[in-house]
Amino acid sequence: METDEIEIRFWAAQAVARDAGRLAAEAYHRRAELDIERKGTQDLVSEADRACEDRIVGTLQHLFPEDGFLGEERGAKNTSAKAVWIIDPIDGTANFLRGIPLWCVSLGLLADGEFVIGVIYNPVTEELYAARRGKGATLNGRKIDVSPAKSLEESRLGIGYSYRRPPGPHAEAVKVLLDAHCEYSRLGSGALGLAFTADGRLEGYWESHINAWDVAAGLCIVKEAGGRVSDFLSGDGLTEGNEVLVSTPHLYPTFSTLLKVRS
Missing domain, CATH: 3.40.190.80 (D-Maltodextrin-Binding Protein; domain 2)
Incomplete structure (x- = not known):
């Protein structure tokens, strides 16, 4: 995938993650009212998860109709495409439903056999992590690096x-x-x-x-x-x-x- 194609998707992904985060945060503050289903042992899904994934996919599909999608709640679509979005609309659903502020929206883009874009947004703390191939990683626009610990x-x-x-x-x-x-x-x-x-x-x-x-x-x-x-x-x-x-x-x-x- 060309650099300019990645760049436009990178900025779009951040906007989409923030938008989905706002939708999820609204549901978080009324979580006691949500419909919840059990997918497996200690594995829950709420109407908020599905609504957020639908918002994400709908927006990205409108912007990039040639791209594919793989989401936790709605499954796969056109995964043979040159670029495939990998989506977790609310990662940490159990935390979300318990009122623990450790959950996030996660969007990755797979192209050329690697993950070339990553965006993770926690609406509770308003922290947005973002990276694209060869350009470094940021938290709310500030460059970040891994720990210097040696032992x-x-x-x-x-x-x-x-x-x-x-x-x-x-x-x-x-x-x-x-x-x-x-x-x-x-x-x-x-x-x-x-x-x-x-x-x-x-x-x-x-x-x-x-x-x-x-x-x-x-x-x-x-x-x-x-x-x-x-x-x-x-x-x-x-x-x-x-x-x-x-x-x-x-x-x-x-x-x-x-x-x-x-x-």
Whole structure:
């Protein structure tokens, strides 16, 4: 994809994320009234998730009718296109529904076999992370970089857990980190875990299995902030999910070894 094509989509994605964020924030403040469904174990979806994804797809489809889409709630459309938007309208729905302000809108663009645009917006804190290929990463327009930490004893790793996987390896990962004197956090939003790695609030983020819509934006943002990212798109990662590890370049080999990362 040409640079100018990426550039116009980059600015559009930020506007779309803010617009969807406003819609989600309105629902957040009346969350007790929302219709909610259970998709699986500890996996909820509300009418707000679907309304936000419809708003995002509708706007982007109007602006870029040739692009494809892969969304958490509405599925895939034209994914053989040259550019495919990967959308999580509300990442951290459980937090959203509980009134915990750790949730966000996440938009990534896949082109040329890589994530070339990433936008993550938390409407509660009004923090917008944005990056596009080769141009660095920003938070509310200010350049960001990954943490300068060099040792595990001064580090904190964000971790996530999917009920598609047995709990034993997750518990073992926590033990391994603590034995290495590395702190950990479980935020309930993979997208924010990656965003916080990009701006140095965390030294990394790991999850043994996560879906593409949770990480598409964050992988671009972390990479452009100077971080190292695992090969999430290996195999059928785009459609079936994969393991993910992002980190500072210095600590990536250590985290990878401790957690026995496969990719």
